[in-house]
Amino acid sequence: MSMQTDRLEEMGRELGEAVTETPEYAAFEEAKQAVENDDEVQAQISEFESLREEFMFARQTGNATQEGLEKVQSAQEELHSMPAMAEYLEAQETLQARLEAINEAISEPLAVDFGGEAGGCCHD
Template identity: 75%
Template sequence: MSVETTSLERMGRDLGSAIAETDEYQRFEEAKQAVEADDEAQAHIREFNQLREEFMLARQTGNATQEGMQKLQSKQQELHGLPVMAEYLEAQAALQERLEAVNEAISEPLAVDFGGEAGGCCQD
């Protein structure tokens, strides 16, 4: 490895550590732990995941219905309506916004958006 590569990797680790110290990350981690510790939220998550799996299977087999989609959406709204889950989603959105700003700052001098790059090359 070259000195430049080692230096860049060190800066990457430093950046990760700095992100972990932000208010947005701390809030996200606290909200995540609160959701994980909340029995009611965990029960709702399990129910939602089960319904989602059933709906996806129905979709793959051509048996999905509008009623099934509405039931899934209703369960998702119910889950997102839990105060602990609403806080988690807000914290997640704030962290995502911060990370997008960091990505833009990194990408700006390179004229490349690595976060938005989906592969392929040289497309206009």
């Protein structure tokens, strides 16, 4: 690798470390720990995942029903309404918005829109 590439990667690591020092990241980590330490939330996550896997299998085998979909949606709504999980999802969304803003700042001076280039290259 060239010296410039090494420096860019170093700057990337420094940026990552700086992100871990933001209030958004701290709130996310705190909310994540709360979810991981909450037995009720963990039980509801397991219930939701089980119902979702069941439904996905039913869908693959052509046996999916509206009732099955509604069970999955209901379990997800119940999970998302739990205070610790709701706080986690909000913290995740806030951190994601911060990361998107950082990505836009990085992309601004570049002539390439990486999101727009996903489907192909070199459109006139």
